[in-house]
Amino acid sequence: MRIPVYRSQAQATSEAPGRRLTARMDAAPFITAELRRGEVFAEAANQVSEYALVRANALAEVEYNEAMVAAQAEMEELRRSLRDSPDIYNVFREDGTGLWSESTNDIRTRLSEGLSHRGLQSQFNARFNQAEVTARFQLRDEIDRRIEERAAAAQARRLDQLVAQASNPDNEISVLGFLLTGADAELVSNVAGGIITPEMRTIVNSRVAGAVATNTTQAFVSDNPNRALQLAAAIDLQDEVERGEMTPEDAARLSGLGEDAAYTLATLQLIPRGDAIEILYDALGRATRFADERRQQEERSDARLQARVTELYNNAFAFDPRESYNVNEVSAYSPVVAGQLNELFGSGVDGLYTGAQILRAIEDVLQFQGLSPSERDTLRQHANPEVTLPFAASSNQNIFGELSLLAITGELDLNRLNAERAALTRDDWLLLANRVASEADSTQRTILNIVDATFSYNRQTAPNNEAQVESQAAALDVERQFLQEILNRQRTGNPMTASQQQEFANSLIADRETTYRQTLSRQLSEYISRNPGLPPLRPGSELADLDAWFGSLENPSRSDRTNYERWRFRISEYMTMIGGN
Amino acid sequence: MADPVTLAAVSIGSNLIGGISQKRAADRAAAAARSASEFNAQLIERDIDLLEKQRNIINANFLVQSAMARSDFERDVQGAVRAGFGFAGIDMSQGSPMAVLRTNARKFEYDQSVAEFNNQINNMQIADEQENSRLSAQLSRMEGGAQAASLRAQGTASLIKSIGASAQTAYNFNIGSRGGAE
Numbered sequence: 001m002r003i004p005v006y007r008s009q010a011q012a013t014s015e016a017p018g019r020r021l022t023a024r025m026d027a028a029p030f031i032t033a034e035l036r037r038g039e040v041f042a043e044a045a046n047q048v049s050e051y052a053l054v055r056a057n058a059l060a061e062v063e064y065n066e067a068m069v070a071a072q073a074e075m076e077e078l079r080r081s082l083r084d085s086p087d088i089y090n091v092f093r094e095d096g097t098g099l100w101s102e103s104t105n106d107i108r109t110r111l112s113e114g115l116s117h118r119g120l121q122s123q124f125n126a127r128f129n130q131a132e133v134t135a136r137f138q139l140r141d142e143i144d145r146r147i148e149e150r151a152a153a154a155q156a157r158r159l160d161q162l163v164a165q166a167s168n169p170d171n172e173i174s175v176l177g178f179l180l181t182g183a184d185a186e187l188v189s190n191v192a193g194g195i196i197t198p199e200m201r202t203i204v205n206s207r208v209a210g211a212v213a214t215n216t217t218q219a220f221v222s223d224n225p226n227r228a229l230q231l232a233a234a235i236d237l238q239d240e241v242e243r244g245e246m247t248p249e250d251a252a253r254l255s256g257l258g259e260d261a262a263y264t265l266a267t268l269q270l271i272p273r274g275d276a277i278e279i280l281y282d283a284l285g286r287a288t289r290f291a292d293e294r295r296q297q298e299e300r301s302d303a304r305l306q307a308r309v310t311e312l313y314n315n316a317f318a319f320d321p322r323e324s325y326n327v328n329e330v331s332a333y334s335p336v337v338a339g340q341l342n343e344l345f346g347s348g349v350d351g352l353y354t355g356a357q358i359l360r361a362i363e364d365v366l367q368f369q370g371l372s373p374s375e376r377d378t379l380r381q382h383a384n385p386e387v388t389l390p391f392a393a394s395s396n397q398n399i400f401g402e403l404s405l406l407a408i409t410g411e412l413d414l415n416r417l418n419a420e421r422a423a424l425t426r427d428d429w430l431l432l433a434n435r436v437a438s439e440a441d442s443t444q445r446t447i448l449n450i451v452d453a454t455f456s457y458n459r460q461t462a463p464n465n466e467a468q469v470e471s472q473a474a475a476l477d478v479e480r481q482f483l484q485e486i487l488n489r490q491r492t493g494n495p496m497t498a499s500q501q502q503e504f505a506n507s508l509i510a511d512r513e514t515t516y517r518q519t520l521s522r523q524l525s526e527y528i529s530r531n532p533g534l535p536p537l538r539p540g541s542e543l544a545d546l547d548a549w550f551g552s553l554e555n556p557s558r559s560d561r562t563n564y565e566r567w568r569f570r571i572s573e574y575m576t577m578i579g580g581n
Numbered sequence: 582m583a584d585p586v587t588l589a590a591v592s593i594g595s596n597l598i599g600g601i602s603q604k605r606a607a608d609r610a611a612a613a614a615r616s617a618s619e620f621n622a623q624l625i626e627r628d629i630d631l632l633e634k635q636r637n638i639i640n641a642n643f644l645v646q647s648a649m650a651r652s653d654f655e656r657d658v659q660g661a662v663r664a665g666f667g668f669a670g671i672d673m674s675q676g677s678p679m680a681v682l683r684t685n686a687r688k689f690e691y692d693q694s695v696a697e698f699n700n701q702i703n704n705m706q707i708a709d710e711q712e713n714s715r716l717s718a719q720l721s722r723m724e725g726g727a728q729a730a731s732l733r734a735q736g737t738a739s740l741i742k743s744i745g746a747s748a749q750t751a752y753n754f755n756i757g758s759r760g761g762a763e
Contacts, residue, residue, distance in 0.1 A: 020628045027617030027725065031610040031732060038606015042739070045599030052592035053750060059585040060754070116585035118753050 060117035064124055067111040071128050074107050079139045083146075091143050092136075100139060104132050151195075159183065159208060167215030169264045176212075176266055183208060209270040214279050220264040221283040223290035228283045230257045234265050235276055241269060285469060296476060303487055309369040310490040311437070312337070312362065313379070314414060317421075318430055321356040321385045330358055337361050359383035374492075396423035400432075407435045410443060410498025436495070443498035444486065447505040451478050454509055455516055456577045465570075466523055467577055474516040478508045517578050524574040534567055542571050589754035593747040600743020607736020611729035618725015622718035629711045629718075636707040643700040647693060654689045 082091050082099055092098045108128050115121045166179045187201040196204075221227045234255035240246040246254075249262045257265075268276040312334055319325065327348060331338040340361040341353055348357075363371070363379050371379075399420050406412035414436060421429050452458075457475035482505050489496045496504065528534055528542070535549040550556065550564045583591075659682055666678035751757050 020631060021624055023624065025617040025620045025624075027614040027728060030613035030617060031728070034606050034610035034613055035732075038603050038609070038736075041602040042599040042606070045595045045602060049592045049595035049599060049746075052588045052595060055583075056585040056588035056592060056750075056754065059588065063585065116589070116754050118755055 057117070060115065060120050063115050064117070064120040067115055067124055068127060071107060071111055071124075072131060074111075075104065075131060075135045078103050078107070079135050079142075083139060083142045088143050088146050088150075092140060100136060104136075108132075155186075158186075159204070163208060163211045163215065166212045166267070167219060169216050169220040170260065171263050173263055173266045176263065176270075180205075180208065180212075180270075206271070209267070210275060210279075213267040213271050213276065214282075216264050216267045217279050217283045218286060220261060221280075221287050223287050223294065225284055225287040225291060227257070227261075228280050228287055230255050231261065231264065231268070231283075232277070232280045234261065235268060235273065235280065238265075238269055238273065238276075241265075289469070289472075292473075292476070296480065299480065299483075303483055305369070306487050306490070309366060309371075310487075310495075312369075313366055313371070313375060314433065314437075314490075314495075315430075316359060316362045316379060317382055317418060318426060318433070319355040319358045319362075320391055320426065321354065321359060321383050323355045324352040325355065325358060327351045327353065334362075334365070336365050340365050356383050356385070391421060391426040391429060392423055393425070395425045395428045399423040400428055403432050404435075407432055407439065410439050410502075412436050413495060413497050415494055436497070439498050440486075440495060440501060443501050444483075447482065447501060448479055451475050451482070451505065451509060454513065467520060467574055470516065470519050470523065471577060474512050474519075478505070478512050481508050520574055520578045524571065524578070527570060527574070531567065533563055537571075543568065543575060546571060586754050586756060589750050590756055593750050593756065596743045596747045596750070600740040600747075603739035603743070604736035607732045607739065611732035611736075614728035614732060615725045618721045618723075618728070621725075622721040625714050625718040625721060628714040632707045632711045632714070636704055639700065639703050639707070643696065647696060650693065650696075651689070654685070658685050658689070 078100070082103075085091060085099070087099070090098055091100050093101075108125060111128070112121050112124055115124055162179055162183050166176055184201070184205055187196065187204055190196045191198050191201050217228075217231065221231070234251045234257060237246060237251040237254060241251050247262075249259050251265060253259065255261075268279065271279075315333065327338060327341070328351075330341060330353060337358065341348070341357060344361055344364070345353060345357050359379060359382065363376065363383075366375070366379070400423075403412055403417065403420060403424075406416070412432065412435075414433065417429065417432055417436065424432070452475050455471050455475040455478070457471045482501075485504055486496055486501065524542070525539075528537055535545065537545045546564070546568055550560070553560055556564070662678065662681050662685065666681075671678050
């Protein structure tokens with residue numbers, strides 16, 4: 001028998017329980033989120049930082065620019081002040097210090113410390129140093145120039161002193177050599193030191209010699225033209241002096257000069273013959289002008305005296321010998337006459353003098369002032385009551401009117417006035433007499449101005465060339481003749497009326513003008529011939545020819561321009577004075 | 582208008598604040614990275630436990646299967662053999678029946694040995710998997726640490742950069758060396 005047996009059908013699984021999880025956490029999103037969240041705030045802070053920094057840099061840049069402007073301005077101001085500083089030797093010292101260095105360091109430090117940005121401070125210092133170098137060299141040039149100018153001025157003063165010392169004609173001749181050798185030794189030292197060139201030494205020596213010769217000659221000649229002529233004669237003997245055949249003293253003696261001229265001759269011997277002649281020519285001109293001036297001054301002095309005498313004489317006829325006059329009236333007329341009255345007649349009767357007494361006193365006074373016999377006779381005749389007609393109690397109006405008309409037109413003279421005195425009161429007579437005198441004076445002044453203008457004479461400035469000398473000579477010549485004639489007429493008791501003065505002056509001007517223009521034309525020709533560098537100039541169109549010549553020069557040199565301007569100035573002056581252009 | 586030094590001080594302060602903010606953000610990002618890696622590591626470490634449980638189950642199953650196979654073999658195979666030979670009157674202790682029983686037993690032992698070998702292989706695989714998971718968890722933590730370190734370094738670099746820029750500004754505007762903003 002087969003017993004059923006239960007057979008289990010269950011089968012244990014071989015599968016393991018549970019599953020392995022493959023899910024993994026990715027950290028990237030969390031990291032990114034945290035970083036992004038931080039970036040937001042950081043970016044905001046960075047933006048604030050960037051903006052503040054940009055603003056700070058911009059303001060620092062402004063500070064820098066302002067500091068540079070201030071530096072330039074302060075350096076320029078410093079340069080100007082130091083340029084004019086009297087203490088020029090302390091501006092730049094040899095050891096690199098000095099006023100400039102100290103001041104610029106102060107400026108740089110002060111302005112640099114005011115800058116906020118360190119980098120811009122460095123930049124500022126670099127730029128400042130760069131600008132400082134430029135300004136320093138500019139100032140150094142100016143300082144050097146001032147130092148050189150001071151040195152040159154000091155040397156010029158020494159040379160002036162030397163010239164002054166050597167320009168005394170009373171010096172011993174040995175002094176001349178001593179002084180000039182000493183000056184030349186200093187110039188030689190300057191040449192050796194490279195301060196001046198050898199050519200400059202020659203020029204300075206030549207100019208010193210010329211100045212000494214000029215000053216000495218002018219001092220020696222002074223206002224004596226004869227001395228200039230004698231010196232010129234002595235110069236002719238200079239060849240023999242130079243050859244050693246004659247001493248300067250002998251040359252002076254032979255030419256008529258004393259030994260006191262030896263020093264002057266020695267100075268003239270130092271310079272070329274042509275220059276010596278020029279100096280003598282100038283000295284002669286000066287001496288001549290001095291002599292002329294002195295003569296004219298004497299003439300003017302005489303004229304003033306004569307005018308006073310003439311006035312006294314003419315006005316004497318205002319006193320009627322039969323009338324009585326108060327002493328005060330006489331004093332107003334002439335204090336000298338009043339004094340003479342007191343001398344002759346005491347204090348008068350109650351202070352009154354008769355006209356005859358006054359006329360006597362006038363005659364006495366005029367007697368010492370060159371009263372001519374005819375004038376004395378006329379005066380005595382007037383003092384004679386039998387001859388002299390009295391003044392009228394009242395003026396004849398017809399005659400007074402006629403005489404007044406003549407006085408206004410400048411045709412009334414004293415002869416005519418005296419002829420009518422019986423028809424005039426004393427006051428009317430005096431009125432017309434004064435008008436005659438004042439009219440003549442006014443006309444006289446006008447005529448003198450016309451003369452000056454005609455001859456281009458400026459009496460305010462001394463003539464400094466031959467044309468102006470001629471101008472002065474012509475004007476003074478005419479004026480002298482004119483004034484002389486006026487005086488002569490006054491002395492003869494017949495003063496010139498205004499119209500007579502004008503007529504006479506015109507004739508004098510016409511006579512002298514011809515000579516004046518001829519002289520100037522000749523001088524112009526001589527001037528042109530003396531300057532061989534001048535181009536050919538046709539008479540009458542000199543200026544136009546000169547301008548055309550200069551205009552034709554393609555590239556005129558400085559010398560051409562200088563010569564042109566010098567020539568044109570002189571020729572233009574001549575042409576203006578001649579009146580051609 | 583504020584002066585340049587004050588504005589520079591503002592710039593420095595803002596710059597530092599920005600740098601600090603970036604540093605903090607980087608630190609937080611690093612923490613997130615570390616947290617994520619830890620999370621992943623724990624997930625992976627869970628597999629180790631799971632594999633251990635699988636190992637126990639497989640081993641238990643193997644024991645059960647082995648016992649059941651031995652029982653079945655004794656009862657169904659050897660029993661049948663003994664019954665058949667016994668019914669046939671065959672001496673069981675000699676001759677073929679024994680040989681058959683022995684042969685069956687040897688084959689059964691072989692099968693059992695194969696099953697045990699397979700079970701050991703399975704245990705070894707599970708052990709490898711567990712080791713793999715442990716290493717993966719460790720790697721995850723290491724990666725998270727490295728990433729966190731990188732992020733912290735990035736934040737530190739930002740902070741240093743901002744400090745450097747601030748220091749440069751302070752130097753340019755002379756702040757600090759003369760007592761701060763004037």
